[in-house]
Amino acid sequence: MIIDQLCDLVLPASRGRSVSDVRVGLGYTAVQIDGGGCGLAYTFRSEAGEGCCVIREGGTLTGREASDLAEWARSRDPVVCAVGLATLNALIAVPVSAAEADLANQLQITSNDVLGMVGYFGPLVEPLRRRVKALHIFERRPNADSGVLPETAAADVLPQCEVVILSATTLLNRTLDHLLDLCRNAREVAILGPSTPFAPEAFVSRGVTLLSGVHVVNPERVLRVVSEGGGTRQFGAAAKKVTLRLAGPRS
Numbered sequence: 001m002i003i004d005q006l007c008d009l010v011l012p013a014s015r016g017r018s019v020s021d022v023r024v025g026l027g028y029t030a031v032q033i034d035g036g037g038c039g040l041a042y043t044f045r046s047e048a049g050e051g052c053c054v055i056r057e058g059g060t061l062t063g064r065e066a067s068d069l070a071e072w073a074r075s076r077d078p079v080v081c082a083v084g085l086a087t088l089n090a091l092i093a094v095p096v097s098a099a100e101a102d103l104a105n106q107l108q109i110t111s112n113d114v115l116g117m118v119g120y121f122g123p124l125v126e127p128l129r130r131r132v133k134a135l136h137i138f139e140r141r142p143n144a145d146s147g148v149l150p151e152t153a154a155a156d157v158l159p160q161c162e163v164v165i166l167s168a169t170t171l172l173n174r175t176l177d178h179l180l181d182l183c184r185n186a187r188e189v190a191i192l193g194p195s196t197p198f199a200p201e202a203f204v205s206r207g208v209t210l211l212s213g214v215h216v217v218n219p220e221r222v223l224r225v226v227s228e229g230g231g232t233r234q235f236g237a238a239a240k241k242v243t244l245r246l247a248g249p250r251s
Helices: 002-013 066-074 078-090 122-129 150-160 178-180 219-227 232-238
Strands: 019-024 028-033 038-042 114-118 134-139 148-150 163-167 188-192 210-215 241-245
Touching: 002 066, 002 078, 002 122, 002 134, 002 178, 002 219, 019 078, 019 219, 028 078, 028 188, 038 066, 038 219, 066 078, 114 122, 114 150, 122 134, 134 150, 150 178, 150 188, 163 178, 210 232, 219 232
Parallel strands: 114 134, 114 163, 134 148, 163 188, 188 210
Antiparallel strands: 019 028, 028 038, 210 241
């Protein structure tokens, strides 16, 4: 799976590095490592389970080897996995070739394209809808009034899409690999969201053409926002939106 490949790519170079801070917030999880690198991952709080203990080892994470926590990305527990993915993202340097730009400005789309979006990205919906022939949105919680389809419908619709945007949270719930298989006919495939790992080697062979996430430039601010239950709006300039093109659109 992609998450395993990410671990295999990153972990060998992480030996000897330690975790300096961990915050598991209501919206995001943030991990900072020695040297200042800070990574994010979405917190699936609805799947955290019941009880007062969400992470059994809570209170012991700061100071541990970064490689230990990065291994948690392989966990099937979505909250534990978020700590692991945030650690991986803290260890992965954003390539200098990544552009400080929104994904919408980097996608190569036409008025004849059918676009599939897995995950509801509100600010992108109307601007993209005006640029394409049709836009289909899939979510675990469908909403007929706003045209959001159940995620089960993706199996039938995504193979018909020329352009697809996939939420990086699909790494956390282990659906990304299957979704990429459904995108086999798409010309342009993008992974989007603060959870996105900027590791081209794990994605380019699977047909992904764009990675779009964030570069944390003010870890102190981001850690505080995460701790106080905030999200992307509250990050502001502390986390810059960046997009990395991996390959040109497929013919």
